[in-house]
Amino acid sequence: MRLEVPLLIFALTIASVKPSEITFENVTVWISADEKLAEIESSTSLKQHLPDTSLDIIAITGEIPVLYENSVSNISNVKHIYFHENEILDIKPGAFKNLTLETLEVVYSNLTTLKNGIFSNVSLKTLEITSNLLTKIEPFEGLPTLKILVLRHNNLEDLDDEHILDQLVELQVLDLSYNKISVLPRNLLDNLHKLKTFMLRKNKFWYFPEIFPNSTQIDMLELSSNLISQLPGGILGNLQNLSRLYLSFNHLESIPSNVFSGHPNLKELDLSYNRISTIASNAFDDMPQLVNIKLTRNKLKKYDPNWFHNTPNLYQLHLANNEIEDLPEGVFRNIFNEKKQWVSLSSNKIKTISPNAFRGFKYFDTLNLAYNELETWDATLLADTEVIFYLNLVHNKIKCVGGDLDQAFKANFTYLGLNQLTPQCLQKIVDWRGDKLAKDKHVVCTIPCNLY
Template identity: 25%
Template sequence: MIYEWFTKINPDAEIIFFNDKTIAIHEILIPYRLKCIQTCLSLGSTCQFFQYKNKVLCTIFNAIEKDSFYGNSNLYLREKKLPRIYFKNGSFLDQNQLLNISTNIRIDIYQSGLSLIGSFAFEKCKEIQTLNISYNNLTKIYSKSFYGMTKMIQLFMNSNQISELESDVFQDIPLLNYLSLNSNLIKNLDGNLFDYSKELVFLNLGFNQIECLNQGIFKNLKKLKRIIINNNKLKSLEPNFDNLESLEQLDLSANKIFNIHSDTFNSLTKINRIDINNNLIPEINSETFKGALNLITLKILVNNIQKIHRNFSTNVPNLEDLDISFNNLSTIEPDIFNGLIKLKYLGLYSCGLKIIDFSSLVNLKSLTLTLNKIEFFSQNLSLLLSLQLNGNPLTNLTLPLITSQNSILDFLDISQCNLKYIDLNILRNFTNLKSLRIGTNPIKLDNQTFIGFQSLKQVDVDSPDVERFKNLYPNINFY
């Protein structure tokens, strides 16, 4: 089946269908434009463009370079859905050639200058399970582009210039479970685009220009486990994920999101990870993550968060990994993390914190408090393994950092804390401490400083002290 038509090119438009060089293959005097079209068709696939000038001169081109479009009138692009794929240099591969280049169940045509897939081009590739057409010059994916590939399960189309996909483009590949469309120019996705993709498990739409998601676009993707929509232009999150009953991971980082509807995550009963960092979110209210009861990892760092509702934790009782770094949390309630009893990893880097209570975090293993405004720290965190307090104005260290007996802390960073006095017995009581960062403080460290540390293996000190301590304590790595 062949579809043919000719489109007159606007000489002032931004043309994305162009070649590396201009190749004129035929020139003839003809009194009618129709005759010029017929001449083009008679030359088969070698005719890609024609120009009908002054109602008499017909020029046939196999390829035209980009600069030749501008300022030229009466240029026509032969748009065709022949069963072939076309390349920027004017060459093509037909159905038999595509079958011949396949490797068992896979076809790789990446980084090859591929610019157009004609309908039915892959019709004979019935056994292919993986198609990689990444890093090419595709701009539009037409209906029937993958007709015949009924066994295909993986499709890679990332790093092209795709701005449009026809609504039924995936109709002929019903077994597809892995789709990569990242790094293209997609602004809008048809609401019915994934109607035939019921087996889809992984979907990557990252690094495009998507501004909104049509209601119901994911309605048939009940097996989908992971969606990546990072680095787009989303501004608001609506309840677009209603039917994703198998979804486990959702990446919405690096968009422009400032509003999250209270029902956005309400039906995601299996979601265990949400990345929504690098956005413009101003607050986390009590219903922001409503329904995400099995959420384990939440990354919301680098936003504009200034307020966190004290009941937000009731919707995420199973949270184990939370990073809210690089937000202005100077006015949040000290007991804001009460209820997160399963939390193991907490990141609060550069949040303007002065006072915070971690007493309810009985399972916490790693705590990052770098670059805050904390002047005093003493918490009952018996399972804590890693504590980063660097960049805080502690000044004096006279009370235990960890009040619980038999602390298992093995990494401690108190560098750049303006420490003028340290009760070293506080540090020696950490019998499992293996790594200590203590440099860039105004305190003077004498030769007996590191006597009595039972497990210490490496220490970060100021560079003038490195060689001295290496000689005194050969079993410890100073740097």
């Protein structure tokens, strides 16, 4: 009897401890969307259910409340591991001990905290903890090879510790989009000397974050869908390598002269879906690399011909959905260059176009004037244009097209649908089209025009 009691106590201890250590219970391991690798009834380790051969991808489905220590450890023959809809509540430190792979993703679970020590002794290039419930991140330890960190779609509000990223010295991409962040620690990026892409879309920033050290190499910054209402002068001073800046869907009302002008490397600037009504005349001066600017859906009433002085590479100009009423003489004089220009002015209130508005313009890819209030279109407007592929005049109030129709319809495609062409004007166009021997020019008009 003396031996039986200790044995009974030991058995009860094992029975009470072992279930709490079981990570994988009734889960499935997949190597493709329709091919199972294993079905795990009960196990403490993922490795024992994997073959010794190399695997590209494995995905784990099924409920896993906790990833315990060593549960996903000592794996080196898999490139990508995905935990998908597992309802994970907690990851214990050491869960990924001695793990070597390229991508680790935990998506659609219930994690609230990333604890210190979870990623110790892990060799990894991409870590994604997305669509969880994260509210707290403790400093990352380990991950000396991590290049991409994605924490999208969580509940992060504050990153209290400015040192949480200090050890991620190889990090190139940081994505904190779709959280609730309003402010970041001032020195958060000080050790991230290789960071190139920083994404903060859909957060709660009221101000442009001033956290960028002099040494930053960031070339893409995403701040769309925040609450930013103003851009102080010199705010991009430490972002000299920046080539793409996205500020759409904010609350901007004006663009002063000393925010973007003179920036040496900015190529793409998105200011669409704001409330911008005023832009300083020199706001976009001296930007030698600027190619694409989006000012769509703002409240601009005028286009200032003085904009874009010394921007020799600009050829995509998005101005749709504003309140512009007229195009004055030489309206786009500062963007004349040898590139085929793409200019969108659709959905404004344009009633008049100066006879010399496009004087000097030789090359258009697209000129979009759809959904305005034009009553006439004259052949002389594009007198200087040598090449134009698409001319969109849909949904204006045009009653007739004046002048030489060879000049008026020199575009490869001219769209005239939903206008108010008079019968006489329509017949004039039909006769012109019928007489044309060359079929490389097309006038496209919806019923009743039917001119194609």
